[in-house]
Amino acid sequence: MPGVDFRQLRTEIPMRQVLDALGFEPTRCTGAQWRGPCPIHGSSSPRSRSFSVNVDSHRYHCHRCGSQGNQLELWAAVHQLPLHAAALDLCRALHRDVPWIHRW
Numbered sequence: 729m730p731g732v733d734f735r736q737l738r739t740e741i742p743m744r745q746v747l748d749a750l751g752f753e754p755t756r757c758t759g760a761q762w763r764g765p766c767p768i769h770g771s772s773s774p775r776s777r778s779f780s781v782n783v784d785s786h787r788y789h790c791h792r793c794g795s796q797g798n799q800l801e802l803w804a805a806v807h808q809l810p811l812h813a814a815a816l817d818l819c820r821a822l823h824r825d826v827p828w829i830h831r832w
């Protein structure tokens with residue numbers, strides 16, 4: 729299977745779009761810094777703020793389960809997929825083409 733250009737994927741897909749696809753609803757937004765229930769470990773309270781994400785720098789961090797990373801790693805963590813499979817899955821979910829790495 730050809731490689732996926734993760735870098736291009738991260739450039740093209742904003743964190744906002746990934747959060748949207750995950751049905752994330754922030755409980756608090758301070759500028760680009762959003763907080764809310766963690767979609768990875770599944771916060772029991774919808775008002776939880778353990779999950780912190782920056783929609784400008786596309787990085788997230790959960791104070792509870794310790795998970796952190798970029799938007800692609802978030803998708804992989806929520807769906808418990810390896811990065812390559814997560815990239816394909818994310819593209820499918822957002823109805824977009826996979827940025828394959830073409831080797832000549």
Ligand SMILES: [Zn+2]
Pocket residue numbers: 766767768769770778779790791792793794795
């Ligand atoms: Zn968490």
